[in-house]
Amino acid sequence: MIIDAHHHLWRYDPAQYDxxxxxxxxxxxxxxxxxxxxxxxxxGVDYSVAVQARQSEAETRWLMELARTEARIAGVVGWVDxxxxxxxxxxxxxxxxxxxxxxxxxxxxxxxxxxxLRPDFMRGLETLARRGYRYDVLVFERQLPxxxxxxxxxxxxxxxxxxxxxxxxxxxxxxxxxxxxRAIAANSAACCKLSGMVTEADxxxxxxxxxxxxxxxxxxxxxxxxxxxxxxxxxxxxAGSYARVKSVxxxxxxTHCPDDAAAIWGGTAQRxxxxxxxxxL
Numbered sequence: 656m657i658i659d660a661h662h663h664l665w666r667y668d669p670a671q672y673d674x675x676x677x678x679x680x681x682x683x684x685x686x687x688x689x690x691x692x693x694x695x696x697x698x699g700v701d702y703s704v705a706v707q708a709r710q711s712e713a714e715t716r717w718l719m720e721l722a723r724t725e726a727r728i729a730g731v732v733g734w735v736d737x738x739x740x741x742x743x744x745x746x747x748x749x750x751x752x753x754x755x756x757x758x759x760x761x762x763x764x765x766x767x768x769x770x771x772l773r774p775d776f777m778r779g780l781e782t783l784a785r786r787g788y789r790y791d792v793l794v795f796e797r798q799l800p801x802x803x804x805x806x807x808x809x810x811x812x813x814x815x816x817x818x819x820x821x822x823x824x825x826x827x828x829x830x831x832x833x834x835x836x837r838a839i840a841a842n843s844a845a846c847c848k849l850s851g852m853v854t855e856a857d858x859x860x861x862x863x864x865x866x867x868x869x870x871x872x873x874x875x876x877x878x879x880x881x882x883x884x885x886x887x888x889x890x891x892x893x894a895g896s897y898a899r900v901k902s903v904x905x906x907x908x909x910t911h912c913p914d915d916a917a918a919i920w921g922g923t924a925q926r927x928x929x930x931x932x933x934x935x936l
Contacts, residue, residue, distance in 0.1 A: 656934055658729065658921035659703040661817065661850040661885025664691060665719060665909050671709055681895050686889045688725045692935050694888060695727060698897050702729040704885075704924065705792065706817075707759050709735050712745070715755075723755040729754040729930040732791050737779025746786055756928040757789030759814075762798060763821065769801040779807065784812035789928060793817045799835035804933045813844045815927060818851025818887065819869060840876035846927050847877050849904050849919070852884025858894035863906045870907045879908075879915035883923040 665672060665709060667685050675683050694705060705718045705728050715733030724730040735745050749755050762771055771794075783790055792802055792814050799820055806814060811832060816839060819828070822832045837844050844932050856865050884904045891900045910915045925932055 656702070656917075656921045656925075656932065657700045657884070657887050658686055658744065658930065659695065659700050659888070659931070660815075660883040660924035660928070661706050662703050663708040663760060663890060664688065665706055665708050665714075667704070671711075673760065680748070681892050682889045685918075688721050691837070692725065695769055696744060696898050698901055699867050700760045700901075700928065702727055703932075704728075704730040704732060704756070706732040707734040712736075713817065715749075718920075719755055720748075725817070726910070729932050730751050730754050730928045732757045732759050734758060734760065737783070738773075738775040739779075739888040741828070742779055743786075746782070752877055753931065756930070757791060758783060759791035759793055760818070760928055762792065762794045768798045771798070771801045771805045776929075777805065780805065780812055781807055782866050784809055787879075789813045789815065790813055791817050792820075794820055796820055796822045796832045796835075798831065799839070799863070803835055803838045803911075806839060806845060808846060810842055813846075813927060814839075815846040815848055815883070817846060817848050817885075818855070819849065819873060821851065821855050822869060824856045824865060826868070832869075833872050836872060837876045839879070840873075845877075846881040846883060847881050848885040849873070849907065850888070851887040852903065853886065853894040853900055854889055863903055866903060867907075867910075874911045876908075879912045879918045879923075881923060882919050883927065884919055884921075 664686055667683060707714060722731050733755060735758050737760060740839045762852050790812055794802055851864050853861060886897055888897050908919055
């Protein structure tokens with residue numbers, strides 16, 4: 656069973672998705688469940704986790720509506736204002752939504768690299784932990800020190816690092832990225848998505864070897880039982896096809912841990928997000 660632990664869906668609007676610049680024209684259109692299912696079937700993927708692409712509770716509700724009618728969407732990572740005074744009431748509105756497994760905030764876009772440590776934000780994360788939600792961490796490499804400190808303060812919050820924390824993809828991983836990813840991995844509740852790598856590299860000139868040094872660090876830090884495959888579709892399309900992105904993870908598994916393929920392809924995501932999935936649809 657293969658689970659894509661990270662993809663997006665959207666009804667494209669240039670104002671609301673202003674991060675899609677002219678160089679990303681390939682994804683400046685709608686991507687809905689029909690596009691998703693066709694792509695999954697073509698690539699042998701069984702289930703998926705839809706992740707927020709816009710900081711809007713309206714989008715969260717829309718993703719949940721899609722998940723109710725599309726069996727292949729096994730989970731939703733939405734957005735909610737974690738700094739809101741009425742956060743508990745907002746989360747109460749989502750009671751009875753079993754596919755809403757967690758939340759994400761676009762920390763990479765915050766001007767303060769330590770935004771994750773702000774008292775109101777930490778209070779919101781504490782609320783997620785108390786209520787049994789997971790948290791997707793979207794940051795750049797430079798923001799990792801704050802993430803490490805957050806996890807030290809909230810070891811009970813299940814966290815997953817999106818897009819391997821967006822390193823600069825130099826030929827050799829920096830000590831800064833390596834040391835902080837190892838520190839995060841020391842928390843047994845932390846996982847990491849093998850996703851979003853191709854868009855951090857040169858879009859027109861990358862291969863498996865571009866990512867191999869980073870994947871080696873992650874394998875030894877997290878182990879296969881805390882790594883999960885994510886396509887970051889359709890964002891990945893600006894740098895490569897779904898099949899080509901998936902082939903990077905396939906080569907990593909063949910190189911490092913062929914006997915643990917099931918964990919990375921789906922087992923880790925199923926366990927981390929608590930997905931209710933069956934071997935066959």
